Amino acid sequence: MATISAPLPGIQVSEEGKLRIGDYLKWSVDHKIIGVQYAVTALFFFIIGGALAMAIRWELLTPALDVAADGTAYNQFFTMHGTVMIFLWIIPMMAGFGNYLVPLMLGAKDMAFPWLNAFAFWLIPPAGVLMILGYFAGQAQAGWTAYPPLSTMFSDGDGQTMWAIAIHLLGASSILGALNFIVTIRNMRPEGMGYFQMPLFVWAMLATSIIIVMATPFLAGGLTLLILDRVAGTAFFNPAQGGDVLLWQNVFWFYSHPAVYIMVLPGFGMLSEVLSVHARKNVFGYRAIALSSMAIALVGFTVWAHHMFTSLTPSLRIPFMVTSMIIAVPTGIKIFSWIGTIWGGKIRFNSAMLFGLGFLSMFVIGGISGVMLAAVPFDLHVHDTYFVVSHFHFVLYGGSVLAIYAGIYHWWPKVTGTLLNESMGKWHFWLTYVSFFFTFFPMHLLGMLGMPRRVAVYAPEFQTLNSIVSFASFVLGISTFILLYNMVYSLIKRKQAGPNPWRALTLEWATSSPPPAHNFHGDPVPYKNPYGYGTEAAYRYLEAQEAELGKSWPNLEEEPARALKPSSSPAGD
Amino acid sequence: MTQQISPMPERKLTRDEVIALKNKRTLVTVFQISWIMVFVCLAVVAIQIRGTSGPLPALNAIQVIVPLGATLALLGSVWTAWQSLKAIQADQRARFFVFWRYTLVLGGAFILVMLAVMAFNPYGDLLQYSQIFRVMVVYHALHALVIGAWMVQVYRNAAQGAYGSSDAWGVEAGAKLWYFVVIAWVLFYAVLYVF
Amino acid sequence: MNLPKLGNTQKQGGGGFPVVWIVIGGLIVIVGGYLISLVTPSILPRAGSAQAVLIDDLFRFMLFIGGGVFVLVEGLLLVSVIRFRHRKGDRADGPPIQGNTTLEFVWTVIPAIVVTVIAIYAFVVWQQIETVPPNSQQVGALGQRYAWSFSYEANSETLPPDVNMDAVPEDVVTRISSEEGLTFTSPQLHTWVNQPVNVSMETDDVNHAFWIPGMRIKQDLLAGRVTSIAFTPIEAGVYRIVCAELCGGGHGNMAGIVTPSGELSGAWLIVHPDEETYLREFYYPELEKILYPPTDPALLGRQVIQNYPCSGCHILDDLGWVGVTGPTLNGIASRSARLTASGYSDMADYLHASIRNPGEYLVPGYNNLMIQFNADPAQPNYMSDADLDAIVAYLLTQTQ
Structure with missing residues (x-):
């Protein structure tokens, strides 16, 4: 009885039998289908963005311009690479995880507004197509930051306008999704689950959603003015007629700095889940982790101008340096709390945990370089260089993407009912981890030695480092396909996972895998502490759960007696 | 109104319906907090542009009084919308129709007057400022028109007998979104005319 | 269990x-x-x-x-991962520690x-x-897609000691003895050790960023604004100047380049050991080019073309240019096929038109990206007719 409040005709999810691929291609208001739709769409754009990254690195194998047709074509590569990765990969992917997991973790039947949820998702494919189609109208070439006047008077093609409209749509989608999360988290927690009994991923989604609803409207305002400048002849950013180019930079970064936290906070949340479950240990300092997400969200609104240290009025630079430094404190709390979480645990080195640990070890480098960048005098040297490129890839790849990988390995059994192949997962991890490091770490050196970002040609003395980066990036690109192959392989092989293969305490595991259309058989009762591992009560809770839902594939390889038994509830009942 | 059709029979809301109503109320509140940021953004941009474009021309009496009058009308519509919401929640349908009509008239008058003010833009000499003035008025009018259209629809639904004390959500949403329009305009008015 | x-x-x-x-x-x-x-x-x-x-x-x-x-x-x-790794057969969870205040x-x-x-x-x-030191050398920097030019001031006080005023054209004499003096430009920024430099920057088109990695300083050039940054070199040598803000297809070319023959081309900071060397090796010779302009228009053109931002987009071996956004200028005078295609009968006319109105005829495979150089001093990107004639005369010497 998937009674969604006020169901509209023709949008009911098929309740009988298994979900078919076709169900994922249609309009659906089931949050689980929408979550998968987000994730698959995002993965598709991840491949496009990755292909563009490969083109960029191929061009940079040599100091001369030899792959791209001209400098403008190269600029189009990285403009689309940045835009696609941010707006069509990481943000929708995080929204996908949130959609799938938040209602399950809250023991709810669905999001608060299923129709709105579906509508938010269906804004993304047309926006993505519009952005890609810009290729035929003179693709955007002013970088994802689109600074005027380069993006206005000096970008002739309509691709730039299409880019702005597409971002507008994606922003609207993001806001609608976030509104839904806030309402769901505020109103639909089950009996006995206060804010401080919520899983940390839900906390992270709450903080993220608050940032989205407060910051994204600024992007909407700024883009409106940019589009008017391009198509209606206004002169807000046109210096020739008295417009102000810094105005755009301020409005843009007021959104786009918080956007960094939009991309990484859900990753923090996933990491808290993964580390605790696979180290079999309570999260260390739950309140500190939960509240530091909120602190990051709040302080994140006061730091935007550190992206403008070389253009901002000099007297304003120091205040923004101070706020940017402050943000290191809540981030540090998280990192130390995570170490406290695994310290003393029983760490299982499965693929999800490996990516979780990989995140922790790489993200800290991005954090350190972030503090360095916040120091105005040093930033004068490395601003707009490969040092910055390195920094934000350590945060967004080493952070968000590795967290997404950890999340995929962790929740794949729940979403599909099948297990991913572990040895392929380990290959994927080690190849990704090592090639990631050699792709992005040498970029620090390139930037400090004098290579600016966004160039197709560079001084010959940088060729050695650039070649290392490029070859490592090719390995990194290839390693992605191990994951994709593993996904297809596991869907064909169908090694049954059972409801709770990791013996986790959060509610999304207290149902069959995949969950039925109405998510739970009856009303689930949350365990009082979502991370209360190592207590007898938690053990009893899991035992009772197993008695009710049937056995799961154990994460202990040495117990063949329980392995490979199909779960008692067929997939998608 | 002569409508004598009895609205929905009195009944207690189910638990799901209570949650659904709570969800809708939270949604409207959070949406208002979120979307007002676009107006804040444009207001900040207007202040910034005024800072760089030099002194504004002095407005004559008409240019001051007309927008002030429109704004007062808009503020009045807050009261009428609130009265009609209270009326429908108390099942006083006739009173609801009276005040809802006042709201529609006051709101419609406001939109028309402000679009006319924009057409006779008093800041024609200052390029960026006149442009942001136009953008702000039109942007606000778009919201007022969309939400106003919903309020007209509410009126027509009510004329068909919809809404009652146990089912006033459509009216409540219209009124609350209209408050949003008013708050957004008060912000703009303060930036454009007061400070 | x-x-x-x-x-x-x-x-x-x-x-x-x-x-x-x-x-x-x-x-x-x-x-x-x-x-x-x-x-x-x-x-x-x-x-x-x-x-x-x-x-x-x-x-x-x-x-x-x-x-x-x-x-x-x-x-x-x-x-952690070594000491607390899961061991075979261990079925226990970790200790229920919730935190430690x-x-x-x-x-x-x-x-x-x-x-x-x-x-x-x-x-x-x-x-x-x-802090900008009070005795700074004032230099203007102009960023244009895709080249830098630096302007230096000269007046009757700063003339070379052995100047022969009789050989100086009359209009130059008038300008140099006027209140504001005259300004000459160079693609390179010259100064000397321990001399603070204050660079005041403007852009003619999009935003750029002025970066000298060796000096650790960077400042954006903002369209419609004047920005500045100061630094004090402490070691003689040459330092690459780089554009660090995306400015278009030739962004990477807007930097100092070493030509295959080992010469410096494009934007470089050249720090002379002392003021005397600076004057002797840079300031006076550059000034003399204006004081005693060559009579051969081709030689004059070779000088003045370097005051315009052509090097960022064109290849020209004679001057060590390596830009690729625009068509090559090597052997431009021999490309008679262009005449047929563009409808001009005379190469000089074609070159004039290509500079005054670059969009009129586009070489196949290239976009309309070139700056239009106007004859009207009130317009942006002004180029005097005299300069244009000299540049065309110089380009006409570029045969294959």
């Missing part, structure tokens, strides 16, 4: 840590951070300015702290103190590098 052992007796979490381990760990962190900070000189270009020395010291300090944090976090991770307080307060120290240090450095 057996109930796994609960109530883990092992002392874990920071609370029960022996002091000796804290001391040893602290030492490892400090020594590790220090060792990492030793790499500073090899990952930064030679420090060429007083500002660079301060910034490098700040970086070394931050690398010391950052290196320490790195060693601490990665070390703890490594110890003391420890959490410590790792909130210590990072707060550390970033405060970094912020104060950075602020002190900032105050020092932000």
Whole structure:
């Protein structure tokens, strides 16, 4: 009885039998289908963005311009690479995880507004197509930051306008999704689950959603003015007629700095889940982790101008340096709390945990370089260089993407009912981890030695480092396909996972895998502490759960007696 | 109104319906907090542009009084919308129709007057400022028109007998979104005319 | 199923840590951070300015702290994954520790103190590098897609000591003896050791950023605004000038280049050992080019073309240009096929038209990206007819 409040005709999810691929291609208001739709769409754009990254690195194998047709074509590569990765990969992917997991973790039947949820998702494919189609109208070439006047008077093609409209749509989608999360988290927690009994991923989604609803409207305002400048002849950013180019930079970064936290906070949340479950240990300092997400969200609104240290009025630079430094404190709390979480645990080195640990070890480098960048005098040297490129890839790849990988390995059994192949997962991890490091770490050196970002040609003395980066990036690109192959392989092989293969305490595991259309058989009762591992009560809770839902594939390889038994509830009942 | 059709029979809301109503109320509140940021953004941009474009021309009496009058009308519509919401929640349908009509008239008058003010833009000499003035008025009018259209629809639904004390959500949403329009305009008015 | 052992007796979490381990760990962190900070000189270009020395010291300090944090976090991770790895047959969970207020307080307060120290240090450095010394050399910088030009002032006080005013054309005499003097430009920025330089920047088109990695300074050029930055070189030498803000397809070309024959082309900062050398090797010879203009229009053209931002987009071996956004200028005078295609009968007319109105005829495969050089001084991108004639005369010498 998937009674969604006020169901509209023709949008009911098929309740009988298994979900078919076709169900994922249609309009659906089931949050689980929408979550998968987000994730698959995002993965598709991840491949496009990755292909563009490969083109960029191929061009940079040599100091001369030899792959791209001209400098403008190269600029189009990285403009689309940045835009696609941010707006069509990481943000929708995080929204996908949130959609799938938040209602399950809250023991709810669905999001608060299923129709709105579906509508938010269906804004993304047309926006993505519009952005890609810009290729035929003179693709955007002013970088994802689109600074005027380069993006206005000096970008002739309509691709730039299409880019702005597409971002507008994606922003609207993001806001609608976030509104839904806030309402769901505020109103639909089950009996006995206060804010401080919520899983940390839900906390992270709450903080993220608050940032989205407060910051994204600024992007909407700024883009409106940019589009008017391009198509209606206004002169807000046109210096020739008295417009102000810094105005755009301020409005843009007021959104786009918080956007960094939009991309990484859900990753923090996933990491808290993964580390605790696979180290079999309570999260260390739950309140500190939960509240530091909120602190990051709040302080994140006061730091935007550190992206403008070389253009901002000099007297304003120091205040923004101070706020940017402050943000290191809540981030540090998280990192130390995570170490406290695994310290003393029983760490299982499965693929999800490996990516979780990989995140922790790489993200800290991005954090350190972030503090360095916040120091105005040093930033004068490395601003707009490969040092910055390195920094934000350590945060967004080493952070968000590795967290997404950890999340995929962790929740794949729940979403599909099948297990991913572990040895392929380990290959994927080690190849990704090592090639990631050699792709992005040498970029620090390139930037400090004098290579600016966004160039197709560079001084010959940088060729050695650039070649290392490029070859490592090719390995990194290839390693992605191990994951994709593993996904297809596991869907064909169908090694049954059972409801709770990791013996986790959060509610999304207290149902069959995949969950039925109405998510739970009856009303689930949350365990009082979502991370209360190592207590007898938690053990009893899991035992009772197993008695009710049937056995799961154990994460202990040495117990063949329980392995490979199909779960008692067929997939998608 | 002569409508004598009895609205929905009195009944207690189910638990799901209570949650659904709570969800809708939270949604409207959070949406208002979120979307007002676009107006804040444009207001900040207007202040910034005024800072760089030099002194504004002095407005004559008409240019001051007309927008002030429109704004007062808009503020009045807050009261009428609130009265009609209270009326429908108390099942006083006739009173609801009276005040809802006042709201529609006051709101419609406001939109028309402000679009006319924009057409006779008093800041024609200052390029960026006149442009942001136009953008702000039109942007606000778009919201007022969309939400106003919903309020007209509410009126027509009510004329068909919809809404009652146990089912006033459509009216409540219209009124609350209209408050949003008013708050957004008060912000703009303060930036454009007061400070 | 057996109930796994609960109530883990092992002392874990920071609370029960022996002091000796804290001391040893602290030492490892400090020594590790220090060792990492030793790499500073090899990952930064030679420090060429007083500002660079301060910034490098700040970086070394931050690398010391950052290196320490790195060693601490990665070390703890490594110890955790080795010491607390799951062992075969162990079915127990970890101990039910929920947190430790003391420890959490410590790792909130210590990072707060550390970033405060970094912020104060950075602020002190900032105050020092932000100050513009009063005796600065004033240089104008103009950024145009995709080349830099630097302008120097000259007046009757700054003439070469052996100037022969009789040989100077009359209009130059008038300009140089006027109140504002005359300005000449060079694609390179020249100064000398210990002379503070204040660069005041403008752009003719999009935003650029003026960056000299060897001096550690960077400042954006903002369309519609004038910005400036000051630095004091402390070591003679040549330093590459780079554009660091995306400015279009030729962004990467807007920098100093070493030609295959080893010459410097494009934008470079040249720091002479002293003022005398600066005057002798740069200032006077450049000034003399204006004081005694060559009579041969082709030679004059070779001089004046370098005052315009052509090098960022065109290849021209004679001057070491390597830009690729526009068509090559090598052998331009021999490309008679262009005449047929563009409808001109005379190469000089074609070249005139291509500079005054570049969009009129586009070489196949190239877009309409070239600056239009106007004959009207009131318009942006002004180019006098005399300059244009000289440039065309020079280009006509570029045969294959």
